[in-house]
Amino acid sequence: MPEHTRPARGMRDFLPEDVRRRDYVIDVVRDVYRRYGFEPLETPALENIETLTGKYGDEGNKLMFKVLRRGEHEASGETDLALRYDLTVPLARVVAEHRGKLPRLFRRYQIQPVWRADRPARGRFREFYQCDADAIGSRSPVIEAELCAAVCDVLLTLGFREFSLRLNHRGLLRGLLDEARVPGTLHDQALVALDKLDKIGRSGVRQDMAARGIPAGACDRLLDVFARGGPAGLPEPEAANAGVLAHVTQHVGGHAEGLAAIADLREIVRLCAVTSARPYVIIDPSLARGLSYYTGAIMEVAVADLPGSLGGGGRYDGLIGMFLGENIPACGFSLGLERLLVVMAERNMFPPGVQASGADVMVTLFEGEPAEEALRLGADLRAARVRAEVYPDPDKLGKQFKYAAGRGIRYVLVMGADERARQAVTVKNMETGEQTSVPRSEVAAHLAAFVRHAPGA
Amino acid sequence: MPEHTRPARGMRDFLPEDVRRRDYVIDVVRDVYRRYGFEPLETPALENIETLTGKYGDEGNKLMFKVLRRGEHEASGETDLALRYDLTVPLARVVAEHRGKLPRLFRRYQIQPVWRADRPARGRFREFYQCDADAIGSRSPVIEAELCAAVCDVLLTLGFREFSLRLNHRGLLRGLLDEARVPGTLHDQALVALDKLDKIGRSGVRQDMAARGIPAGACDRLLDVFARGGPAGLPEPEAANAGVLAHVTQHVGGHAEGLAAIADLREIVRLCAVTSARPYVIIDPSLARGLSYYTGAIMEVAVADLPGSLGGGGRYDGLIGMFLGENIPACGFSLGLERLLVVMAERNMFPPGVQASGADVMVTLFEGEPAEEALRLGADLRAARVRAEVYPDPDKLGKQFKYAAGRGIRYVLVMGADERARQAVTVKNMETGEQTSVPRSEVAAHLAAFVRHAPGA
Numbered sequence: 047m048p049e050h051t052r053p054a055r056g057m058r059d060f061l062p063e064d065v066r067r068r069d070y071v072i073d074v075v076r077d078v079y080r081r082y083g084f085e086p087l088e089t090p091a092l093e094n095i096e097t098l099t100g101k102y103g104d105e106g107n108k109l110m111f112k113v114l115r116r117g118e119h120e121a122s123g124e125t126d127l128a129l130r131y132d133l134t135v136p137l138a139r140v141v142a143e144h145r146g147k148l149p150r151l152f153r154r155y156q157i158q159p160v161w162r163a164d165r166p167a168r169g170r171f172r173e174f175y176q177c178d179a180d181a182i183g184s185r186s187p188v189i190e191a192e193l194c195a196a197v198c199d200v201l202l203t204l205g206f207r208e209f210s211l212r213l214n215h216r217g218l219l220r221g222l223l224d225e226a227r228v229p230g231t232l233h234d235q236a237l238v239a240l241d242k243l244d245k246i247g248r249s250g251v252r253q254d255m256a257a258r259g260i261p262a263g264a265c266d267r268l269l270d271v272f273a274r275g276g277p278a279g280l281p282e283p284e285a286a287n288a289g290v291l292a293h294v295t296q297h298v299g300g301h302a303e304g305l306a307a308i309a310d311l312r313e314i315v316r317l318c319a320v321t322s323a324r325p326y327v328i329i330d331p332s333l334a335r336g337l338s339y340y341t342g343a344i345m346e347v348a349v350a351d352l353p354g355s356l357g358g359g360g361r362y363d364g365l366i367g368m369f370l371g372e373n374i375p376a377c378g379f380s381l382g383l384e385r386l387l388v389v390m391a392e393r394n395m396f397p398p399g400v401q402a403s404g405a406d407v408m409v410t411l412f413e414g415e416p417a418e419e420a421l422r423l424g425a426d427l428r429a430a431r432v433r434a435e436v437y438p439d440p441d442k443l444g445k446q447f448k449y450a451a452g453r454g455i456r457y458v459l460v461m462g463a464d465e466r467a468r469q470a471v472t473v474k475n476m477e478t479g480e481q482t483s484v485p486r487s488e489v490a491a492h493l494a495a496f497v498r499h500a501p502g503a
Numbered sequence: 504m505p506e507h508t509r510p511a512r513g514m515r516d517f518l519p520e521d522v523r524r525r526d527y528v529i530d531v532v533r534d535v536y537r538r539y540g541f542e543p544l545e546t547p548a549l550e551n552i553e554t555l556t557g558k559y560g561d562e563g564n565k566l567m568f569k570v571l572r573r574g575e576h577e578a579s580g581e582t583d584l585a586l587r588y589d590l591t592v593p594l595a596r597v598v599a600e601h602r603g604k605l606p607r608l609f610r611r612y613q614i615q616p617v618w619r620a621d622r623p624a625r626g627r628f629r630e631f632y633q634c635d636a637d638a639i640g641s642r643s644p645v646i647e648a649e650l651c652a653a654v655c656d657v658l659l660t661l662g663f664r665e666f667s668l669r670l671n672h673r674g675l676l677r678g679l680l681d682e683a684r685v686p687g688t689l690h691d692q693a694l695v696a697l698d699k700l701d702k703i704g705r706s707g708v709r710q711d712m713a714a715r716g717i718p719a720g721a722c723d724r725l726l727d728v729f730a731r732g733g734p735a736g737l738p739e740p741e742a743a744n745a746g747v748l749a750h751v752t753q754h755v756g757g758h759a760e761g762l763a764a765i766a767d768l769r770e771i772v773r774l775c776a777v778t779s780a781r782p783y784v785i786i787d788p789s790l791a792r793g794l795s796y797y798t799g800a801i802m803e804v805a806v807a808d809l810p811g812s813l814g815g816g817g818r819y820d821g822l823i824g825m826f827l828g829e830n831i832p833a834c835g836f837s838l839g840l841e842r843l844l845v846v847m848a849e850r851n852m853f854p855p856g857v858q859a860s861g862a863d864v865m866v867t868l869f870e871g872e873p874a875e876e877a878l879r880l881g882a883d884l885r886a887a888r889v890r891a892e893v894y895p896d897p898d899k900l901g902k903q904f905k906y907a908a909g910r911g912i913r914y915v916l917v918m919g920a921d922e923r924a925r926q927a928v929t930v931k932n933m934e935t936g937e938q939t940s941v942p943r944s945e946v947a948a949h950l951a952a953f954v955r956h957a958p959g960a
Contacts, residue, residue, distance in 0.1 A: 051554075051596045051599040052600060053547050053596075057547035057549060059546050059547070060543075061597075061604060061605070062544065080861060081889070082881075083861050083892030084861060085519035085522075086519050087519065088517040088521075088525075089516050089517070090514035090515065092629075092630065093511055096507060097508075108573070109573075111570050111584070112577075113568050114568075116565070116620045117565065123579070129570075139508045139510075140518075143510075147518060159548065172549075181895075188878065316875065317878050320879040321882045369508045404542035404543075405540035417643075418774055418777045419777075420645070421652075421774050421777050422777040424778075425652065431538065433537055433540060438645035439643050439645075449606070
């Protein structure tokens with residue numbers, strides 16, 4: 047029997063405390079994205095299967111949840127729809143479909159679940175939220191700098207202090223790969239291997255590159271570029287980044303695209319320096335990012351003492367126009383909600399109010415007392431924006447108090463015959479045990495002063 | 504080509520203006536539900552197919568979106584998952600699965616999409632949101648009264664004034680059906696027919712009942728009960744409801760369940776009278792509600808001049824325990840987000856701010872001017888909670904203004920060489936055309952005073 051009541055494999059029920067934590071983080075992300083002028087977009091969970099097929103490689107085709115055709119076609123085993131696999135392909139579809147209605151520079155955020163039939167693991171789920179911000183329609187490095195600043199603002203608002211936003215550039219990587227004489231046809235392979243440098247180290251990458259057919263000499267020349275150990279220990283991020291750029295400039299030689307990428311990175315860092323991103327942006331020439339669609343700057347954000355990233359993004363000028371057959375400039379960043387939540391829970395980063403119970407106040411009910419007095423009090427409290435539960439059954443008072451304590455409710459109101467005779471309400475503070483008698487006509491305002499909720503909070 | 508960029512049949516893309524309207528309504532619903540002590544729950548979009556199969560009748564089994572098994576099983580055409588069809592069966596599953604963690608009285612709200620492969624029609628979609636509030640664990644009529652009050656608060660907060668919350672009781676209907684001598688085995692059939700009284704009238708219901716095998720005499724006796732025309736014209740809802748209850752009391756004779764239902768309705772109405780629901784609750788003995796799982800009071804909310812309902816609910820003491828093999832009392836209400844939005848759009852009920860652009864302010868950028876000054880200004884504005892876009896490309900000023908106008912942005916800031924020399928910013932009010940020079944050090948506070956956003960708003 048219990049077997050049948052589990053959520054589907056790799057998916058989760060979010061009980062009230064979970065939802066409150068999720069909503070807290072989502073509200074922060076949304077609020078910051080909005081402050082940067084990003085506007086909300088939502089797309090359907092299901093897409094026509096042709097829209098998604100072939101967009102995520104073989105892996106994606108396998109991990110996609112496909113929906114059986116209905117009615118007379120059900121027995122055929124054919125599928126016509128699939129669940130959203132990311133938020134980027136739907137964005138490209140929306141840009142093509144609604145182009146006339148969208149501004150020329152379209153900054154959109156989208157915070158919705160995506161579904162992937164990955165093998166479930168710790169922190170990896172089959173239904174998970176992405177928090178994406180993308181700017182469509184400009185090639186200016188102002189876009190990259192503002193995205194970096196927005197991501198840093200999100201993390202700072204959530205309470206993170208030790209984190210880094212690593213920055214690199216696909217043009218620089220191409221320059222370094224060419225100059226190391228990695229054959230052009232093997233660039234994507236080399237990037238996939240390089241992406242694992244953090245995890246498997248130099249010797250691991252060397253083995254992996256060999257397995258992918260990359261000549262040992264090219265591999266060694268490439269790894270030599272990253273041998274200097276990074277910018278650790280340098281006091282100022284600007285000085286560190288200037289040092290890294292000087293270093294890689296030597297290694298790209300006269301490679302035009304590589305040099306243009308270095309100029310682009312220099313400008314992005316210069317612009318970031320006037321924003322909240324200044325202390326966090328670190329140029330890391332070994333950052334590769336798995337996805338093949340990036341064309342320019344790439345970014346990844348990570349917190350200290352935690353392997354892996356909290357999110358990443360970059361410029362991808364070829365993807366958004368795919369349904370239009372055009373090249374439309376685009377740059378975006380995707381924060382993973384689930385990892386943010388895991389880290390914040392482990393580090394106790396939620397404000398106390400977020401974990402609190404749903405109701406601030408509980409109104410008790412007595413056997414033989416008129417229930418409408420309790421409901422009237424409830425109505426008065428709610429009109430004053432106090433969150434109030436009316437206990438619905440005339441149970442023993444002890445049982446009602448026990449229920450309120452178990453729910454974490456802060457104030458319990460008692461209005462028995464005594465209180466009614468005096469036109470008063472007894473207010474019990476459940477944290478201190480203190481009991482106060484408050485005139486019935488003042489009780490809503492009295493409690494509203496203790497439990498203030500902003501609209502929408 | 505355009506064919507491929509449409510959303511899936513019966514589903515919709517929500518562009519920024521749409522999302523803002525949806526979020527506005529959802530925030531109101533959520534805020535009111537919370538004020539009544541309801542706590543948030545979220546469940547996965549996908550459920551194990553056994554969890555859903557057989558719970559919604561033949562119709563539901565047909566309209567469910569089923570997901571193909573993956574990997575080696577894909578070719579088999581077998582399905583193992585299905586998309587959520589409503590929010591009630593997942594609630595029942597959660598109550599069984601997490602019982603130890605949930606309070607004895609569990610008031611939960613859930614605002615999430617559901618999916619049904621219905622034939623799309625005006626206002627009917629294949630992906631749509633339900634806004635459910637349910638209270639699990641009490642048989643008290645306090646629950647019904649508070650649900651009625653919460654629903655009325657939602658509609659009042661959204662700006663509705665002319666609406667009614669029709670109230671009836673399955674026990675009363677059983678009493679009336681028994682007394683009219685409708686055979687017990689045909690009660691469900693009779694209710695389905697009766698549910699259409701509004702739409703197809705008395706003669707239509709008579710035909711429909713005949714087709715369902717209900718004897719003509721029983722049908723006529725039943726319809727006679729509803730012949731008195733309802734409570735229209737009576738000045739006070741209490742008087743009208745008392746009249747209706749007196750009328751139906753005659754028709755249930757000595758039917759014990761019918762009499763208990765009348766007592767229950769009388770108590771619900773009495774309790775509603777001290778809440779915001781007072782002017783809106785109307786007892787309507789002909790209200791049937793389609794679903795078979797209701798066991799007690801049933802409710803439906805409708806606005807004037809609009810056929811159909813905006814939502815409904817009732818008491819269903821048999822359903823929530825289905826996975827536990829127990830009888831667990833439950834009562835809930837479901838508001839349909841899509842119909843609320845359609846009506847509110849038709850009647851221009853959205854506050855002006857809801858439709859406004861994403862950004863309050865745009866900072867212009869000049870060829871040859873340092874972009875970091877614009878970014879620094881953007882950062883200052885955002886720190887003051889102003890929503891600010893930085894125009895990313897050094898286009899002609901006219902083009903930048905045109906873009907801002909098209910986006911509905913209220914203030915455009917210009918900081919050219921002149922302004923910088925004076926350490927000032929030119930602020931153009933796009934509605935009035937007025938231009939003001941504001942000291943650079945005061946501009947963020949200056950604009951924050953005009954465009955105040957509550958946190959989370």
